[in-house]
Amino acid sequence: MSNDKKFVESITSRDQDFAQWYTDVVREAKLCDYSSVKGCLNYLPNGYAIWENIQSNLDKRFKETGVENVYLPVLIPESLLQKESDHIEGFAPEVAWVTHGGLEKLEERFCVRPTSETLFCDHWQKTVKSYRDLPKVWNQWNSVLRWEKTTRPFLRSREFLWQEGHTLHATPEEAKERTQLMLDIYYDFVTKDLAIPLIKGRKTESEKFAGAEATYTIEAMMHDGKALQSGTSHYFGNGFPDSFDIKYLDKNNQLHSAYETSWGLSTRIIGAIIMVHGDDSGLVLPPRIAPTQTMIIPIAQHKEGVLEKANELLEQLKNIGIRVKLDSTDKTPGYKFSEQEMLGIPTRIEIGPKDIEKNQVVVARRDTGEKITISLNEIDKKLPEILEDIQQSMYKKAESFLNSHIKSAITMEEMIEKFNNERCFIKAMWCGSEECEDKIKSETGGAGSRCIPFNEEKLSDKCICCGKEAKHMVIWGKSY
Amino acid sequence: MSNDKKFVESITSRDQDFAQWYTDVVREAKLCDYSSVKGCLNYLPNGYAIWENIQSNLDKRFKETGVENVYLPVLIPESLLQKESDHIEGFAPEVAWVTHGGLEKLEERFCVRPTSETLFCDHWQKTVKSYRDLPKVWNQWNSVLRWEKTTRPFLRSREFLWQEGHTLHATPEEAKERTQLMLDIYYDFVTKDLAIPLIKGRKTESEKFAGAEATYTIEAMMHDGKALQSGTSHYFGNGFPDSFDIKYLDKNNQLHSAYETSWGLSTRIIGAIIMVHGDDSGLVLPPRIAPTQTMIIPIAQHKEGVLEKANELLEQLKNIGIRVKLDSTDKTPGYKFSEQEMLGIPTRIEIGPKDIEKNQVVVARRDTGEKITISLNEIDKKLPEILEDIQQSMYKKAESFLNSHIKSAITMEEMIEKFNNERCFIKAMWCGSEECEDKIKSETGGAGSRCIPFNEEKLSDKCICCGKEAKHMVIWGKSY
Numbered sequence: 001m002s003n004d005k006k007f008v009e010s011i012t013s014r015d016q017d018f019a020q021w022y023t024d025v026v027r028e029a030k031l032c033d034y035s036s037v038k039g040c041l042n043y044l045p046n047g048y049a050i051w052e053n054i055q056s057n058l059d060k061r062f063k064e065t066g067v068e069n070v071y072l073p074v075l076i077p078e079s080l081l082q083k084e085s086d087h088i089e090g091f092a093p094e095v096a097w098v099t100h101g102g103l104e105k106l107e108e109r110f111c112v113r114p115t116s117e118t119l120f121c122d123h124w125q126k127t128v129k130s131y132r133d134l135p136k137v138w139n140q141w142n143s144v145l146r147w148e149k150t151t152r153p154f155l156r157s158r159e160f161l162w163q164e165g166h167t168l169h170a171t172p173e174e175a176k177e178r179t180q181l182m183l184d185i186y187y188d189f190v191t192k193d194l195a196i197p198l199i200k201g202r203k204t205e206s207e208k209f210a211g212a213e214a215t216y217t218i219e220a221m222m223h224d225g226k227a228l229q230s231g232t233s234h235y236f237g238n239g240f241p242d243s244f245d246i247k248y249l250d251k252n253n254q255l256h257s258a259y260e261t262s263w264g265l266s267t268r269i270i271g272a273i274i275m276v277h278g279d280d281s282g283l284v285l286p287p288r289i290a291p292t293q294t295m296i297i298p299i300a301q302h303k304e305g306v307l308e309k310a311n312e313l314l315e316q317l318k319n320i321g322i323r324v325k326l327d328s329t330d331k332t333p334g335y336k337f338s339e340q341e342m343l344g345i346p347t348r349i350e351i352g353p354k355d356i357e358k359n360q361v362v363v364a365r366r367d368t369g370e371k372i373t374i375s376l377n378e379i380d381k382k383l384p385e386i387l388e389d390i391q392q393s394m395y396k397k398a399e400s401f402l403n404s405h406i407k408s409a410i411t412m413e414e415m416i417e418k419f420n421n422e423r424c425f426i427k428a429m430w431c432g433s434e435e436c437e438d439k440i441k442s443e444t445g446g447a448g449s450r451c452i453p454f455n456e457e458k459l460s461d462k463c464i465c466c467g468k469e470a471k472h473m474v475i476w477g478k479s480y
Numbered sequence: 481m482s483n484d485k486k487f488v489e490s491i492t493s494r495d496q497d498f499a500q501w502y503t504d505v506v507r508e509a510k511l512c513d514y515s516s517v518k519g520c521l522n523y524l525p526n527g528y529a530i531w532e533n534i535q536s537n538l539d540k541r542f543k544e545t546g547v548e549n550v551y552l553p554v555l556i557p558e559s560l561l562q563k564e565s566d567h568i569e570g571f572a573p574e575v576a577w578v579t580h581g582g583l584e585k586l587e588e589r590f591c592v593r594p595t596s597e598t599l600f601c602d603h604w605q606k607t608v609k610s611y612r613d614l615p616k617v618w619n620q621w622n623s624v625l626r627w628e629k630t631t632r633p634f635l636r637s638r639e640f641l642w643q644e645g646h647t648l649h650a651t652p653e654e655a656k657e658r659t660q661l662m663l664d665i666y667y668d669f670v671t672k673d674l675a676i677p678l679i680k681g682r683k684t685e686s687e688k689f690a691g692a693e694a695t696y697t698i699e700a701m702m703h704d705g706k707a708l709q710s711g712t713s714h715y716f717g718n719g720f721p722d723s724f725d726i727k728y729l730d731k732n733n734q735l736h737s738a739y740e741t742s743w744g745l746s747t748r749i750i751g752a753i754i755m756v757h758g759d760d761s762g763l764v765l766p767p768r769i770a771p772t773q774t775m776i777i778p779i780a781q782h783k784e785g786v787l788e789k790a791n792e793l794l795e796q797l798k799n800i801g802i803r804v805k806l807d808s809t810d811k812t813p814g815y816k817f818s819e820q821e822m823l824g825i826p827t828r829i830e831i832g833p834k835d836i837e838k839n840q841v842v843v844a845r846r847d848t849g850e851k852i853t854i855s856l857n858e859i860d861k862k863l864p865e866i867l868e869d870i871q872q873s874m875y876k877k878a879e880s881f882l883n884s885h886i887k888s889a890i891t892m893e894e895m896i897e898k899f900n901n902e903r904c905f906i907k908a909m910w911c912g913s914e915e916c917e918d919k920i921k922s923e924t925g926g927a928g929s930r931c932i933p934f935n936e937e938k939l940s941d942k943c944i945c946c947g948k949e950a951k952h953m954v955i956w957g958k959s960y
Binding site: 040048049096098102123 | 513607
C-alpha cells in the first residue's frame with residue numbers, strides 16, 4: 001500500500017499552508033500547468049473538462065433568455081481601443097501589442113483583446129440603424145490577454161478563458177433589466193451547479209469596470225476567508241455607445257442613444273471550486289459539474305467475473321446518464337482510491353467477488369467519506385439520489401461556512417482586530433468616499449470593499465472610518 | 481408583396497457570377513462580416529450558430545474515440561516556433577508578432593499562434609517520461625492567425641476558428657492508425673452531417689503540411705467545380721518529437737522516440753456548405769447542422785386562434801426535439817418566406833385559418849420547394865421523416881454533381897481543354913515530380929494536385945506531363 005500514501009502525502013495540509021495546498025492540488029489533479037509563455041497556462045484535460053461543463057451549463061441558461069453567440073476578432077486596433085477614455089486608461093498598461101504582421105511593420109498597432117467592448121460597439125455602429133435592429137443580446141466564449149505581473153493558476157494569469165456578453169438596447173430600463181438578469185443567471189448557476197454560496201451586490205465607484213456606470217458582482221468566500229469575485233455584470237448607460245456614435249431611429253423617425261451592458265465569468269471560477277470545496281485529500285467536485293461523477297474500482301479484479309461485472313455496471317450507469325468511468329489499470333485499489341479522491345470524483349463504486357456474490361456494491365462519497373452498501377437492483381435509483389444529496393450537502397456546508405464567517409464591526413479597532421485574528425468578511429458602514437475605502441484597505445492589511453450587498457443593513461449611522469454620515473453598508477474582505 | 485421581391489433580388493444569380501453570389505449570400509444571410517481589423521471576420525449569430533453545431537457534432541465523435549480537450553496559449557515564443565526547421569520556414573512569413581507587453585518592450589517576441597504543434601511538443605517534452613504517459617490524444621477548439629494578403633469570408637481570413645488535434649504515441653503504427661481514424665471521422669461527419677460528398681486521399685510532397693511526413697485530406701467540389709480542402713490529418717513520424725527531445729522509457733527502461741499526429745477542420749467548411757448546397761434563393765442548410773430546422777410562419781395571423789395554434793405547434797415540435805422557431809413579426813408572409821429561404825432553413829410550416837379548420841399544415845421543403853399538406857395528428861411523425869429525407873436528398877444531389885464532374889485525361893491537350901471548358905476535377909497519371917506538378921498548374925491556369933486518392937486507378941503507364949513512368953493517379957483541380 002506504499003503507493004497510496006505517496007500519492008496523498010504529495011499535497012500540503014490545507015490548514016497548514018493554504019497557498020501551497022492550492023498549488024499542490026492543481027498540480028496533482030493535473031488541472032493546468034504553466035506553459036513556456038510566461039504567465040500563461042496550459043489548461044490540461046482534467047481542468048478543461050470542468051470548464052467545458054461550466055460552458056455547457058451556463059450557455060444553456062444564456063440561450064433560454066435569448067442570448068446569441070458570436071465571435072469577434074482576437075486583435076483590436078489601437079485607435080478603436082482609445083475611443084472610450086476611461087476604458088483605454090484602464091486597459092492600456094496591461095495589453096500586449098502586435099506591431100508586425102508577417103515580415104512587415106504595421107502602420108497601426110493592434111492589441112490582443114483584453115476585453116471586447118470596443119469591437120462590439122464598432123460593429124454595432126456600422127449595423128444598427130433602427131429600433132428594428134434592437135436589442136442585440138450577444139455573447140462570446142473566448143480567451144483574453146492581460147499582461148499581469150504576478151500570476152497564479154486559474155486565479156490570475158496573462159491569458160484566461162471566459163465568456164463576455166455584450167448587449168445593446170433601446171432604453172436604459174431594458175439595459176438595466178438585462179444587467180440584473182445576467183447577474184441572476186450567474187447567481188443561479190454558481191449556487192446551484194457549483195454549490196458555492198454567494199453575496200450579490202454592487203461594486204463601489206473605485207471598484208467598478210473601466211467605462212461602466214454600474215458594476216454588479218457575485219462574491220464567494222474561499223476556505224481561507226478571502227473573497228473571490230466570481231462574475232460581474234456591467235451597466236454602461238449610453239457612454240460607450242455615444243463614444244462610438246451608435247444611434248438608432250425610433251418608430252417616429254427620431255434619433256436616439258442606445259444603452260449597453262456587458263457581463264463575464266471566467267476560468268477563475270475553477271479556482272473558487274477548488275478553494276471552497278477542496279480538502280486534504282485533494283479536489284472535491286460538485287456532481288453537477290464533475291466531468292466524472294462516479295469511478296468504478298474493481299477489487300481483486302484478476303478474479304473471475306469481477307471485470308465482467310464491473311463493465312456491465314459501467315454500461316448500465318452510462319445508460320441512465322451518469323458520467324462514469326472504470327479504472328481497470330494494474331494499480332492497487334488503494335492507489336486508485338487516492339487518485340479518485342485527489343481528482344475530486346464525487347463517488348466511487350467498489351465492486352469485488354464478495355459484493356458480486358451478495359449482488360451489491362459499496363458506494364463511497366467523496367464529500368463525507370461515508371460508505372454505503374447498495375443492492376445492484378437498486379443502484380440505478382440510489383446513485384442519482386446520492387449524487388443529488390452530495391450536491392445539496394456541499395452547498396449547505398459551504399453556506400454555513402460563509403454565514404459563520406461574516407462578522408460586523410462598528411469601529412476601526414474592532415475591524416482591524418477581526419481581520420487580524422479571523423478569516424472573515426466584515427460588514428461595516430461607509431460614507432461613500434474613496435479616501436475611506438483606501439484607508440480601510442491599508443489599515444486592515446488589504447481588506448477592500450467587495451460590494452454593497454443588495455440586502456443592506458443599517459448597523460450604525462456613521463462611517464466606520466471617518467465617522468461622517470454613512471451612506472451604505474459594505475462587505476469588506478481580503479481577496480484574490 | 482413588394483417586400484419579398486426586394487429581399488430575393490438582393491442576391492446575384494449563382495450561375496451568372498458565382499463569386500458575387502457567394503458574397504451576397506454571406507451578407508444577406510448575415511453569417512459574418514469584415515471587422516475593423518483588416519482581413520479578420522466578425523462571426524455573427526447566424527454563422528456562429530452553424531459553427532456551434534459543427535463543433536458539437538464533431539466533438540461528440542472525437543470523444544467517442546478517446547479524444548480529450550485542452551487549451552494551450554494564444555502566444556508562442558519565437559524560439560519555440562523555430563525548433564522544427566520546416567515548420568518555421570512554412571509559417572514565419574505569415575505570423576503576427578507581439579513585441580510589447582503593457583508598457584515594456586519584450587526580450588523575446590511572441591507570435592500569435594498560426595497552429596500549435598510547437599506548444600503541444602513543448603508541454604510533452606516536460607511531462608512525458610514513460611510509456612505509462614502515452615498515448616496523449618488531445619484537441620483544442622480555438623482560433624489561429626495567419627497574415628494572409630487576400631481574404632474571403634470563411635474561405636480565407638487572417639483569423640479563423642478551427643479545432644486542432646494533436647496526439648503522441650509510443651509507436652509509428654499507433655500514430656498512423658490515429659491519423660487515418662481522424663480522417664475517417666472527418667469523412668463521416670462531412671458526408672453524413674453536412675451532406676457533402678468527398679474524395680479522400682493523400683497530399684503530394686509539395687502540398688503537405690510544413691513538418692509532416694504525410695498529409696491526408698478530404699476534398700469537396702463546389703458548385704463552380706473548384707475544390708475546397710475540407711479537413712486534413714497529418715502524420716509527423718518522430719520529426720517534431722525528436723526536434724523537441726521528447727523521449728519515453730518503455731517497460732524495459734529503454735529510451736524511445738515518440739510519434740505524433742495532428743488534424744484540423746476549420747470554419748472554411750461553412751464556405752463549403754454555402755457553395756455546395758446554396759441556390760438562387762440563398763443558403764440551403766442540411767437539417768442535421770441547421771441551427772433552425774423549421775420556421776413556423778402563420779398566415780393571416782391577426783385572425784382569431786391562428787397565433788395560439790402556431791404557438792401550440794411550436795411547443796409541440798420543441799418537445800420532440802426539433803429546432804423550431806415561430807416568426808410572428810409584422811412582416812408579410814411572403815417576406816417571411818423569402819427570409820426563411822435566404823437563411824437556408826430546411827423546412828417552413830405554413831399555418832392559417834383554413835389549415836386550422838382542416839386540422840392540417842403545409843410543410844414547404846427548402847431544397848426542392850415542394851409543398852406537402854400534413855395532418856396535425858401526423859406532424860410529429862412526418863416532419864422528422866421529411867428532415868431526414870432532405871438530408872439524404874441533399875447528399876445524393878451533391879454526390880451526383882461531384883461524380884458527373886470528375887473527368888479523366890491522358891494528354892495535356894485534353895486536360896487543358898477540359899479545364900478551359902468545364903467546371904471539373906480531372907483524374908490523370910503523374911510521375912511524382914514537383915516539376916510536373918508545377919507545369920500542370922501553370923498550363924491549366926491554376927489546377928493543382930488535390931490529392932492522390934485512396935482508390936487510385938491506372939489510366940495509363942505514363943505521366944500526363946513528361947511522359948515518364950507514372951507513379952500515381954492524381955486528382956487535379958482548381959481550388960479555394
